[in-house]
Amino acid sequence: MKKILFLLAISVASMGIQAQVKTPAPSPAATVKQVVGLTDVEIKYSRPSMKGRTIFGDLVPFGKLWRTGANKNTTVSFSEDVVIDGKTLKKGEYALFVTPKADVWDVFFYSDTENWGTPEEWSDAKVAVKTSVKPEMLNRNVESFTIGVNNLDNNYGVLEISWEKTVAPIKFEVPTAKTAMASIDKVMAGPSANDYFSSAQYLYQSNGDLTKALGYANKAVELDKNKAFWMYRLKSLIQAKMGDKKGAIETAKTSLAMATEAKNADYVKMNNESIAEWSKK
Incomplete structure (x- = not known):
């Protein structure tokens, strides 16, 4: 009898060890999907919150490479080639890194998407496109870090990175006319x-x-x-x-x-x- 009780106790203890406690993530994961013209855009990122902290220039230092969110690096994917600041970014998935400064942000679309945070060894060869944008001040606080695709047009969209009282807009052009005409020509040709x-x-x-x-x-x-x-x-x-x-x-x-x-x-x-x-x- 004692042996049975002993084995039962071990079994219950084992079940307790295997159980997983569920609690809210400090920086919950988010996925944004948006069609711009005829181009599919998808963003995967984690969303930390201010929680009374000073963000830019403090929690996120100026002049230092940032993962653009929390946890695993943020990724952005495009189903078609897009143009950013006159440079062609080939269709595919990229990690999004930024170096924020008070007056300008450097933005990097990085071909290696498998990093927890920033890469241990940065490689300029993996930078598919680099651009610089001017941050804009908001008259309100954005509590949770947010990335969205806004100001939609058939030919372009704006990737907006917002947190605290700052928003950094990254405009990208999409090949809607080219894609539409290719589709029309294909259908009309039979x-x-x-x-x-x-x-x-x-x-x-x-x-x-x-x-x-x-x-x-x-x-x-x-x-x-x-x-x-x-x-x-x-x-x-x-x-x-x-x-x-x-x-x-x-x-x-x-x-x-x-x-x-x-x-x-x-x-x-x-x-x-x-x-x-x-x-x-």
């Missing part, structure tokens, strides 16, 4: 070879309308300019499934020649096996 291929593949794999699938496959190979052997492979499979073994063999031979030229062993093997199978009487 379906691409890949669109027809995907449609034919779906109908073939789902046992759909094979006549329609073959029509789509024919369109795909007609529009293909890159010797896409996989498109001819699909057409041959559709032909074989429809009972046209002779046509399937001829199409498979075309796919085989292209796959051989491209040195794709898998498609060479598949085409050879299908030709042999379909050639049987």
Whole structure:
């Protein structure tokens, strides 16, 4: 009996050790998502609060690199290339670091996003874009550190960093006209070879309308300019499934020649096996 009670006590103690106490984070994590024109912008950061403290020039010293928030470095991502201060920032995710001063802030978009705070070893080679902005004074306090995307226009947005009585605006331009025209041109030009291929593949794999699938496959190979052997492979499979073994063999031979030229062993093997199978009487 004593042994059972002893084991039970150990079990309860173990459960207590494994339990996790939940308390509010001093600097809660936040994610901001905003579409600017046709560009997706996402910010991930932590939000410390003033709590009666003097922030800039004290808690956040002037002239010293700052993580732009708390905890893990703040990140900003763009789905398209953007322009900041006349410099192109390639689409992707960047850590956002700043060096605040009383009259100007230096802002860095840093390619290494895996830092807890600032990097142990700073590398200028990882600075994708650097710009400088003038901080503006507010007539009110911003208690919790805030980053937002404001002053939206089809062609630009403003990344605003706000805390205490200071806001630092970083304007970025987005390629809305270029992206929109590319989309318009694509749609107006009609379906691409890949669109027809995907449609034919779906109908073939789902046992759909094979006549329609073959029509789509024919369109795909007609529009293909890159010797896409996989498109001819699909057409041959559709032909074989429809009972046209002779046509399937001829199409498979075309796919085989292209796959051989491209040195794709898998498609060479598949085409050879299908030709042999379909050639049987």
